[in-house]
Amino acid sequence: MAVADLTPTHIRALIASIADRGARCAALLAQQWTSQVFSHAILQGLREDNPASLLKGLVRRPTVRHHPPLGWSDIPEFFQRLDAWDGHPDIAIGLRLLALTFVRPSELRLARWQEFDFDNAVWIVPKERMKMRRPHMVPLSRQALAMLRSLRA
Template identity: 55%
Template sequence: AIALQADTYERTFETVAREWIVSNAHWSEYYTNQVTSYLEKDVFPRIGKLPISSIRAPHLRPIIKDVAARGAKTVAILIRQWCGQIFSYAAAQGLCEFDPAALLKGLVKRPQVRHNPPLTWAEIPDFLNRVDNEGGYQTTVLALKLMALTYVRTVELRKASWEEFDLDNAMWSIPSERMKMRRPHLVPLSRQAVAALRELHALTGGGKVLFPSYRKPGQVMSATTLNQALKRMGYGGRFSSHGFRSTATTILGLLGYPEKRVDLQLAHSKKSKDSSRAPYDHTKFVESRKVIMQDWADILDSLQAGKPVEGVTKAFGPMSKRRTALLRVIERE
């Protein structure tokens, strides 16, 4: 019992917190760095050296309140949640008996999240034309086009390497360690996406990554580059690079495309009933997803060319020849 007390006393909050971070090996590198950075900045300097068993709610309250006071309410809420998970991890090892962070739930009210809305039908033609004319460096223009054509997450495109692409077979294979849900993801490439990638390859194909940083050799394009380009184009505050995903979801939904296939292509996190199938979900319905991705690229071309909504609906809607072709592929899957 004395040995256990000594071990418990020596295990500081910071020591246990770092063990907890290591234990979450399924996290993405980005998320791991985010958690570590905030704990190192806001939590460890205040309570890191205290034995974890000695920490109470009054220790945590000022930390959370101070973070919220600087305008980072979402971060304050995350810190409370992370601390709660750290105490749960410690309790499972017999290092503490309760979670003081649980007493502070609701201390900071969650701010209303203002998601940048998707582009509307009417906004897409002007947007695509402005990308061509006002997008900046050609690599930035091509990045924005590829975001629109593939509707992947921004970080998935920014950090992409050429070895992930098979342009001859029009397929992009994103490894699990680069995905938010830590599962590999397949992105069928439309003819337009392949053309953009071949153009990009002539510019950056001599290196490892698609979008190297011009200012920092050895690094990739920064997270702000695309949003800064959108801001210059006049879309600051009302559309972000992440908005391509909601734009595709909205328009494909309005045209009646199968939600399950679109969700798979978005790589949304939906719990699989059969967990043994989860690692292979990225291969499901690939043939029909190829058709949808080509349809999506052709829809964007049609809108950019000025085709009215009625014409696009007729060409790609539920009663179109394109939809009949898609349904035939789905029947075979």
């Protein structure tokens, strides 16, 4: 169909079909993208209105559920399971390093070897990767240093 011929009824059917299959996040994204398409059509002189904007509230945002943190009593079992895990060893080391350094996963994932000062047992995360945009000094325990050395090898 031509963009000029689309009505809120057409868009509602599309969004509802996505939401009805249980994909509310995808339905919300489809609604946003559709609205952007109509905004672009308005700028191009192909439409005078944005019928997708009339459908706000059609799909309710799903409640965000964060994973609860491990309780203190669960931590030993987590590490026992990690020891027994047959996945890639680099992943297990990464999980242990997260527990030892308390950095964000993205900070660890994007780390570069030149950021680690093995002699002074410190990792300096550059400001460009920090949320607050200032360098972050992470002290490294002997266990963390040993894991980093094994990764580097």
